[in-house]
Amino acid sequence: MRTITRNSPTDSGSVLRALGLRLTGPRRVILEVLRGTESHPTAEEVHRLVRRRLPRVSLGTVYRNLRLLVAQRLAAEIPGPHSRFDANMDAHHHFTCVRCGCIVDVDGPLAEPQAEALRVRIASRTGLAITHHRIEFFGRCPQCRSGKSRPRRSP
Numbered sequence: 001m002r003t004i005t006r007n008s009p010t011d012s013g014s015v016l017r018a019l020g021l022r023l024t025g026p027r028r029v030i031l032e033v034l035r036g037t038e039s040h041p042t043a044e045e046v047h048r049l050v051r052r053r054l055p056r057v058s059l060g061t062v063y064r065n066l067r068l069l070v071a072q073r074l075a076a077e078i079p080g081p082h083s084r085f086d087a088n089m090d091a092h093h094h095f096t097c098v099r100c101g102c103i104v105d106v107d108g109p110l111a112e113p114q115a116e117a118l119r120v121r122i123a124s125r126t127g128l129a130i131t132h133h134r135i136e137f138f139g140r141c142p143q144c145r146s147g148k149s150r151p152r153r154s155p
């Protein structure tokens with residue numbers, strides 16, 4: 001599976017400034033942390049990473065700023081039992097490993113154009129105005145696959 005190669009890191013500060021947001025330490029650091037990982041972390045994981053740089057930041061502050069980044073479309077929230085967050089705003093889908101729970105980005109064009117045709121068909125048959133759609137893939141990641149194929153005990 002081909003995964004998206006991340007855009008070269010941009011200056012989070014200038015992006016936020018361009019959006020006219022009040023730039024606070026935690027918000028900038030949270031966005032930088034999110035952009036520095038492809039692991040789609042939960043708020044708790046973001047909190048843990050942010051605390052390396054801002055030891056006194058609270059989980060509540062992280063939550064609040066994550067919601068704000070999502071509202072400003074600088075980050076996306078992946079719904080689930082534990083919401084996970086993603087700073088990759090390019091159109092893409094997700095693969096979730098059913099064994100270890102890791103989430104991997106799947107390039108959007110890879111899943112089209114069948115999905116696009118489906119969308120058009122649904123829209124014309126139901127009259128629903130579809131603005132976007134999400135495709136979720138499930139299975140085993142390369143690590144979990146290789147783990148399974150490993151012999152149980154060496155001779």
Ligand SMILES: [Zn+2]
Pocket residue numbers: 097098099100101102140141142143144
């Ligand atoms: Zn896995």
Ligand SMILES: [Zn+2]
Pocket residue numbers: 040086088092093094104105
């Ligand atoms: Zn993603």
